Amino acid sequence: MKRLVILGGGESGVGTALLGKEKGYEVFVSDKGTIKQKYRDVLLNNDIDFEDQKHTESKILNADLVMKSPGIPDKVPLIKQIRTQNIEVISEIEFASRYTKANLVAITGSNGKTTTAALTHHILKQEIEVGLAGNIGDSFAKQLLEKNYQNYVLEVSSFQLDDIKYFKPNMAILTNITPDHLDRYDYKFENYIASKFRIVENQSSEDYFIYDADDPVISNHIKNHSIQSKLLPFSLVKQLDEGAYYSNNAITITIDNNKIIMPTQNITLEGKHNIKNAMAASTVAHLLKIRKQTIRESLENFQGVEHRLEHVLRINKVQYINDSKATNVNATYYALESMDAPTVWIVGGEDKGNDYKELFPFVNEKVKAIICLGVDNTKLFEAFGNMVDVIVETQYMSEAVKIAYKVSEAGDNVLLSPACASFDLFENYEDRGRQFKNAVRNL
Structure with a gap:
């Protein structure tokens, strides 16, 4: 019986484990972090062997095939070790x-x-x-x-x-x-x-x-x-x-x-x-x-995708828009390009080496206030500080939305389009988008 080792116990890992078992593999799932309860339950109910909060090398390096979660980079020593042993490493879509x-x-x-x-x-x-x-x-x-x-x-x-x-x-x-x-x-x-x-x-x-x-x-x-x-x-x-x-x-x-x-x-x-x-x-x-x-x-x-230019609510003639899925500058470029009213822009997070230059024309033309929502907002202040009259920073979504409420007027948009990853203050972009929507609903 061939041994399939799966690194990562999330959606793709557990899906692969189920399919692997059905196809006659001996399956083992290993996750360096904690496997979420809903996925643990699936593995337990299907008698699939797993571990979390560690990678036991002896249980991994005897694999015939390794499926690694897309979140694990190739640079990780364990992956290098697997590859030097000529064990095939593939992704879930390949499997x-x-x-x-x-x-x-x-x-x-x-x-x-x-x-x-x-x-x-x-x-x-x-x-x-x-x-x-x-x-x-x-x-x-x-x-x-x-x-x-x-x-x-x-x-x-x-x-x-x-x-x-x-x-x-x-x-x-x-x-x-x-x-x-x-x-x-x-x-x-x-x-x-x-x-x-x-x-x-x-x-x-x-x-x-x-x-x-x-x-x-x-x-x-x-x-x-x-x-x-x-x-x-x-x-x-x-x-x-x-x-x-x-x-x-x-x-x-x-x-x-x-x-x-x-x-x-x-x-x-x-x-x-x-x-x-x-x-x-x-x-x-x-x-x-x-x-x-x-x-x-x-x-x-077609209704569109959650967290992608999603119209949340209109309050006092101000439209609140959730574009939390904009995790890079180019995505935010599209968002600002499509704004047709003066905009209060909530931006920031974990910067992936962003160059904000391509946003300058839109910011000059459409953005009336900027609210920086990140652990470190220095780069945003350097890029946009001179372009708008109001630029403030906060580390709480509820506060960001309250500030936006105060500085916006009838006919404006309030746009959450961070241009950054979310991991400094939020679990992921979905968490960030949901917090924004909840804060808007609580105004």
Whole structure:
């Protein structure tokens, strides 16, 4: 019996453990931190051997196969040790994909992947059986076990792509590439770019690669590397013969001379970046023969993703917007770009080496006050101190929201769009977003 060792007892780890057991592996789960109660219960109920708060090397180095959680960097000594013993190390999407013949739509990118994945799933599920997994909701492995759909939409991160071997989506979407997570890539942007492009490395000429043709990083990489799959670009600025483009308030999609045109006046998602997400999702739907009417109606009734430009409440004619999922500068760029009223901006957290320059035009034009919410806000004061009349700092969400309430006037927006990771003051971006929403509701 082959031994499968799983490092990390979270969603992807426990999903892999269940699928591994079902497929006849001897399974062992090891987590250096504490495994949450809900996951402990699943492991106990399924008689799966596990440990937490430690990694026992003797129980790990005798593995035939290791699945590591995307949160564990390659630099960790234990991982190096596993690799020197030539034990195969893979990610959960790689493990799960070995046990399905389903049609896979995989979506990655620095920003927009969650919205694009949720929107693609929303359109497809109107007409076909389809699961949504990966970084979003249940793990892919667990869904294979429970549902075994014919189609899956997977949101995949660069960390998951780092540990693939044969993973081959029928349709791959790359939304954009901006510097992010560089601490995991030796601070080399090209390493991060290569990691994102692994999404197409096993594709053949039967498969499709859907990408943002306006992104210079992507276009440049495609010019200099050969990609086997059929290219379907999308663009806001140029008219394309093949792929999707936007002009005169409509999206035109052409695949093999088969053209559809969709008006966009009534799309629920706001902002130019969401037109791009809509083009990517609609291209997949068109490939899978979803009817044009269904695609259009789905774009018009899609509610968006929690913590991504989510309209919370309007109080005294001030709109409160939760964009906690903006954990990098580029995501906040989109948020500020889509603001159409004077904005009180709540920003800050754990800085990943941010360069705030690209936000200057929007801050000058739209932001009337800045509330810094982080342990260390020096960099924000240096960047924006001279641009706004009001800039204050706090370490409590409830206080940040109270200050925003005081400095805003009728017709303003209050926007939480941190441009930073959340780990200095919050458990994760979801926790940060929920605290914001609770504080707004308590005003």
